[in-house]
Amino acid sequence: MLIIIAACHKKKEFLDENPYSDLFTPKTVSELQALLDNDIYMNEVPEIGTLSGDEYYLVDDFWDRLTPKERNSYIWAEDIYEGQGKIPDWNLPYKQVLYANIVLEQIAKGVKGAASQQDIDKLKGNALFIRGFAFYNIALQFADCFDDSNGSELGIPIRLSPEINQDSKRATLKESYDQIISDLISASKLLRDSISFQYRNRPGKAAAFAALARVYLSTRSYEKANEAADSSLKYYDKLIDFNNVDRFASLSFKPLNDETLYQARLLSSSLVVVGISAPGCIIDSTLYRSYDAQDLRKPIYFRINGDGRPNIKGGFSGTLFTFAGLAVDEIYLIKAECLVRTSEIQQGMNFLNTLLRKRYLTGTFIDKIALNKEAALKIILEERKKELVFRGVRWADLKRLNKEGANIILKRKLKGTTYTLAPSDPKYILPIPPDVISLGGVQQNQR
Numbered sequence: 001m002l003i004i005i006a007a008c009h010k011k012k013e014f015l016d017e018n019p020y021s022d023l024f025t026p027k028t029v030s031e032l033q034a035l036l037d038n039d040i041y042m043n044e045v046p047e048i049g050t051l052s053g054d055e056y057y058l059v060d061d062f063w064d065r066l067t068p069k070e071r072n073s074y075i076w077a078e079d080i081y082e083g084q085g086k087i088p089d090w091n092l093p094y095k096q097v098l099y100a101n102i103v104l105e106q107i108a109k110g111v112k113g114a115a116s117q118q119d120i121d122k123l124k125g126n127a128l129f130i131r132g133f134a135f136y137n138i139a140l141q142f143a144d145c146f147d148d149s150n151g152s153e154l155g156i157p158i159r160l161s162p163e164i165n166q167d168s169k170r171a172t173l174k175e176s177y178d179q180i181i182s183d184l185i186s187a188s189k190l191l192r193d194s195i196s197f198q199y200r201n202r203p204g205k206a207a208a209f210a211a212l213a214r215v216y217l218s219t220r221s222y223e224k225a226n227e228a229a230d231s232s233l234k235y236y237d238k239l240i241d242f243n244n245v246d247r248f249a250s251l252s253f254k255p256l257n258d259e260t261l262y263q264a265r266l267l268s269s270s271l272v273v274v275g276i277s278a279p280g281c282i283i284d285s286t287l288y289r290s291y292d293a294q295d296l297r298k299p300i301y302f303r304i305n306g307d308g309r310p311n312i313k314g315g316f317s318g319t320l321f322t323f324a325g326l327a328v329d330e331i332y333l334i335k336a337e338c339l340v341r342t343s344e345i346q347q348g349m350n351f352l353n354t355l356l357r358k359r360y361l362t363g364t365f366i367d368k369i370a371l372n373k374e375a376a377l378k379i380i381l382e383e384r385k386k387e388l389v390f391r392g393v394r395w396a397d398l399k400r401l402n403k404e405g406a407n408i409i410l411k412r413k414l415k416g417t418t419y420t421l422a423p424s425d426p427k428y429i430l431p432i433p434p435d436v437i438s439l440g441g442v443q444q445n446q447r
Contacts (some may be wrong), residue, residue: 025106028113029123032103036126036202042096043201045137045324046089047267048073048080048430049395052421054410055284056312056390062280063414075412075419076427078447085435088267089141093134094159100131101162125190129203132183133211136218139176141430142445145399146177146219154443168441177219184212193235200256200263206235207262210326213334218396220403226338229331236261239328239358242296252300255318264325265317266392279305283312283389290386294364301389312390324392329355333384340376352380355387399428 026032036042051073063071068082069089081087104127111120138156139146146155155176157168171179188208203211209232216225238258245252255263283302288310291298302310316323332355339348353367370376381401385394402408402423410421421427426446437444 026102027106027111029111029115029119030113032106032111033123033126035099036103036123036130038099039201041092042099042130043264043325044088044092044267045264045392046093046141047392048089049141050266050324050390050392052076052427052430053394053398054408055287055385055394057282057284057412058414059280059282060415065280073430075414076410076421076425080431081433083434085433087433087435089430090138090433090436092267093138094157096134097131097159098162100127100134101160103127104131105162121190122192125187125208126202128183129187129191129208129211132180132187135176135180135183136211136215139173139180140218140396142432143173143176144429145396145403146173147403154445157442168439170443177215180215181212184208184215188212188231200260203262204235206232207326209235210261210331213331214326214393214396217334217338218400220400222338222341225334226342229335229338232261232331233328233335237328237331239332239355241358242300242360243362245296245300247296247299250303251314251318251320253314253316253318257316257318259328260316260325261328261331262326263317264323265319265321266324266390279307279309279311281311283310287385287389290382292360294361295359295386296361297359297386315390322390322392329387330391330393333380333387337377337380337384340370340373340380343373345370345373345376348380349376352383356383359387402428 026035048069051070058066058074063074066074068084069080069087071077072080072082103123107120107124107127111123135156135158143155144150144153151172151174153173155171155173158171158176158179159166159168160179187203188205191203191205191208193205209228213225213228213232216222216228240257240259288298288302301313301315303313305311312322314320314322316325316327332351336348336351336355339345339351349368349370356368357365359365368379370379381397384397388394398408398410407423409423412419429445431445431447432442436442
């Protein structure tokens, strides 16, 4: 594994460590690729939005054992961090940005050693994908959902250089999403067509277009999301037949399964990891009951604990860590929703039914039918929630669907107290960690 020796900390640094120094800077294609292949840092995404979402609930005594960030995210507290700094939901994606910028800067200067243009392009595409995906994951947690009406609002710091002393002020929301989309479009042009089973922690063209589809969906740019989803599926569209999956296994999937486009996982926390097997972290009862008896997702996604209640399994990650990458099923769902939203109702339902036939016990699935746009959207959004449970996308869905008028009200009951999150509540934009604010240059969100 490539080792990057940390330089001294600078006053305006808001990463928890700096892997960029003159003592050793990667310069060859293989060294630079090894930097991006550092799975410990590069393939994790923030969990804080998932902690604040509506897919689960906590038993009182289990909540007591969590960290302040986890406890307070669960009840949408005013002060999530209780003064604690070095919050990985902020620091880790910015570390990914830093690593990507190191690679991009070295490519601009010229890589050392023998390398084909194809290998350099693939490396650059990889770095641009990582940076764009990281920026999106930061914006999803710490800024509003972008649309045509709020582009001048605060976005996130956009860092396009590995220099630590660069300005850390927040860009506008439009500038933030312009950069996200620009990085992913550029990546889609540079990355290779094929998917390698050996390197699904690296993106290909299908993953770049899948990330674009996710971003466009979150901004309610449904025609563009449809186009990006279509491009992703043209490069790779294989679905797993869940009848061929061991639904009784503790982990039903292997890490390199046929649907994975880009392998990533939610940040490792006591809730996401220990909570998977802990009886105190329970899947929302209404959500669990929504799966039909013949729906194979029910035994494959969940296990029943000793108290008779459902816990989540690790999913497509093939480990106890919760999968939060990109996969073909999500792209089918994006395609289905966007077709319906653009009044191609039957085509959208066809995409949904193609996916669901692979999810039900053989011979039991009956195609879902909708006679109008409203009915079709209701079915597709329900299936989206069921298919992508604990995949790191629900927080974005809550934000965008409430802007569509869904009026989703979140409620928690904990120790005799009911907590409520209204659709327009500013707490949907999560607070920036206090140590980042104290360094100066970054404006805090309203709570």
